[in-house]
Amino acid sequence: MSQTAQSQNLPAAVKERSPFISALVDFWKAFRKNKPAIIGAVIVFFFILLAVFANIIAPQGINNQNINIRLEPPSAQHWLGTDSFGRDIFSRIVFGARLSLRVGFFAVIGSIIFGTFLGVIAGYFGKVIDTVISRFFDILLAFPSILLSIAIVSILGPSLNNALVAIAIVNIPVFGRLVRSRVLTVKEEEYIMAARSIGMGNTRIIFNHILPNSFAPIIVQGTLNIATAILDAAGLGFLGMGAQPPQPEWGTMLSDSRQYITDAPWTVLFPGLAIILVVIGFNLMGDGLRDALDPRMKN
Amino acid sequence: MNQSILEVKGLKTSFFTDDGEVPAVDGVDFSVGEGEILGIVGESGCGKSVTSLSIMGLLPSPPGKIVGGSISFKGEDISHAKESRMRKLRGNDIAMIFQEPMTSLNPVFTIGDQLMEAIRLHNRLPKKELAARAAELLKMVGLPRAKELLKEYPHELSGGMRQRVMIAMAMSCNPKVLIADEPTTALDVTIQAQILDLMLKLNRETHTAIILITHDLGVVAQVCKRVVVMYAGKVVEEGDVKDIFNHPKHPYTEGLIRSIPDLHSKKDKLYTIKGSVPRPGSIEKGCLFAPRCEYVMDKCRTDSPELVGDSHKSRCFLHQVQE
Structure with missing residues (x-):
């Protein structure tokens, strides 16, 4: 060991690095060069901080109503103004970040789990199973996604959690088709044949070879989909099918305040801005991830 | 020769395509003794790889299917063995290495x-x-x-x-048989020699039998004791390496040997066998090599020759008439 370390003039730190860390370093080098992606990551990080430390950051509770200060414009005391119940909009947006990010993350994780499961089965085993699963995806995709989520929510009953479930179901085919196509490619790789030639079974091949080689596109698509999931949740909230008042969900806040748009535009403007910002953040970050994780883009 | 460990008898493997059945391997016989190195030589598309995949039970199915013959490993017919049995055999008893080392390892x-x-x-x-x-x-x-x-x-x-x-x-896992499907084709010549040396060394040390599949006669001459020459899904010649190189019986083998470039002869053009391997199933009667053969006789176009001979077998009327 010591001899080889001497013969190669590499700093000790480089030699000791585990492969996982060095892969992360490579990834970070590629990601760092991408300015928009960094901006996106900063925005996302900012909202995550808001969500995590909402209790500390928010100057007031989400349901502190005060009829004397309703619809006040932004001021030193109420940074983003107050709504029709005299509640502090800034505090509500800060707590709303929790709801929106939660919906975004968990809806996407749900669709990744089920989508990957179905996609792997369809892609790996093919034949009739593939046809059945792929047609199921096609059926889901045939509906406009917001209509389908509305339909699911109306069956389950309107609430934020049911909106989450609906968004997760609607997005299953997105991941399912992505994973299926990836599996079809990876399945033909020679290392799969080599794995089989040393006696590896299907389960092991799927978990050890096919899934790890399909992760990068799933992560990228997942990040991008968090944005759409948040948007869908806000849309459902606006339509009254998602979070219910007085929950400070951004779409619900928009919906609650839409009648004051001319008199008190800040009641609508700031929740809307929050939605836009977080969606842009995830989109920029997702694009950056794709560039950094896609081996074809590496120089 | 030691006791044979792997015996392939009348193996027929076909691909069922939209155009019908395509026999890629059509009645191949050979056997490998314990610790022996057997070479299988032939042009691209002659069924070498399909033969090895058939042995491993790794044929892409559908469309590939073993339609006849037997593959016996230590006396057990594995040509139609269950997947669970094959999985135990693969790696443990029979292992395989592939042509493309660059893509045979999982990159992640x-x-x-x-x-x-x-x-x-x-x-x-x-x-x-x-x-x-x-x-x-x-x-x-x-x-x-x-x-x-x-x-x-x-x-x-x-x-x-x-x-x-x-x-x-x-x-x-110390397999008894190692199938090497063109293990050196994708490598530099110098590396090729090292890999072949390594395989020889492993063969000596572990007594693992090796089936070396290649299109390179030079590789065969260097490593193998016995060689099987395949053409269009059939074995056309089989025998000791020295016999085959010195006295090739089948015109195809002769052509293959003549195609090796010779440093000392100053020719403008290298020797080639005219034409290419016929599409499997496209020649219905007669010898499959007849359309490309220099010594073709009338008989070759109507009857198909059998593989005959004792230690040095060939599938050609030319020698059957003489003998």
């Missing part, structure tokens, strides 16, 4: 992960022993700094090193 795992996985498939060992055995295997295939290599990723290795890793993986 380290060499160590993949080697240890291969060992663990058939021997459940504690992690420490696994790592030790993996390092030992790397040393066995002549790779230096084994311990560090275990932590490296496939893309950090050269083609020759990767092929050594593949060989280490294939040898991890």
Whole structure:
């Protein structure tokens, strides 16, 4: 060991690095060069901080109503103004970040789990199973996604959690088709044949070879989909099918305040801005991830 | 010759396509003795690889299917064995290495992960022993700094090193038979020689029988004792390497040997066998080589010759008339 370390003039730190860390370093080098992606990551990080430390950051509770200060414009005391119940909009947006990010993350994780499961089965085993699963995806995709989520929510009953479930179901085919196509490619790789030639079974091949080689596109698509999931949740909230008042969900806040748009535009403007910002953040970050994780883009 | 360990008899493998059945391997017989190195030679598309995949039970199915004949490993017919049985055999008793070392390793795992996985498939060992055995295997295939290599990723290795890793993986459970499907085709000539030396060394040390599939007669001459020449899904000649090189009986073998470029002769053009391997199933009667043969006779176009001879067999009327 010591001899080889001497013969190669590499700093000790480089030699000791585990492969996982060095892969992360490579990834970070590629990601760092991408300015928009960094901006996106900063925005996302900012909202995550808001969500995590909402209790500390928010100057007031989400349901502190005060009829004397309703619809006040932004001021030193109420940074983003107050709504029709005299509640502090800034505090509500800060707590709303929790709801929106939660919906975004968990809806996407749900669709990744089920989508990957179905996609792997369809892609790996093919034949009739593939046809059945792929047609199921096609059926889901045939509906406009917001209509389908509305339909699911109306069956389950309107609430934020049911909106989450609906968004997760609607997005299953997105991941399912992505994973299926990836599996079809990876399945033909020679290392799969080599794995089989040393006696590896299907389960092991799927978990050890096919899934790890399909992760990068799933992560990228997942990040991008968090944005759409948040948007869908806000849309459902606006339509009254998602979070219910007085929950400070951004779409619900928009919906609650839409009648004051001319008199008190800040009641609508700031929740809307929050939605836009977080969606842009995830989109920029997702694009950056794709560039950094896609081996074809590496120089 | 030792007792034969793998015996292929009348193997027929077909692909069922939209255009009908295509017989890629059409009645192939050969056997491999314990610790023997057998060469299988032929042009691209003559059924060499399909034969090896048939033995491994790794034919892409559909469309590929073994339609006849038998493959017996230690007396057990494995041509239609269950997948669970084949999985036990693969790696443990029969292993295979492939042509493309660059793509035969999973790019997202380290060499160590993949080697240890291969060992663990058939021997459940504690992690420490696994790592030790993996390092030992790397040393066995002549790779230096084994311990560090275990932590490296496939893309950090050269083609020759990767092929050594593949060989280490294939040898991890001491298989009785190693099928090497064009193991040196994708490598530099100098590396080729090293890999062949390695295979010879492993053959001597572990007594593993090797089936070396190649289109390179030079490789066969260097490594094998016995050789099977295949053409269009059939064995056309079989025998001792020396006999075949000195007295090829089949015009196809003769052509193959004449196609090896000779440094000393100053010719403008290299010798080639005219035409190409016929599409499987396209020639319905007569000898399959007849359309390309220099010595073709009337009989060749109507009757198909049988594989005859004792130790040096050939499938050609030319010699059957003489004998």
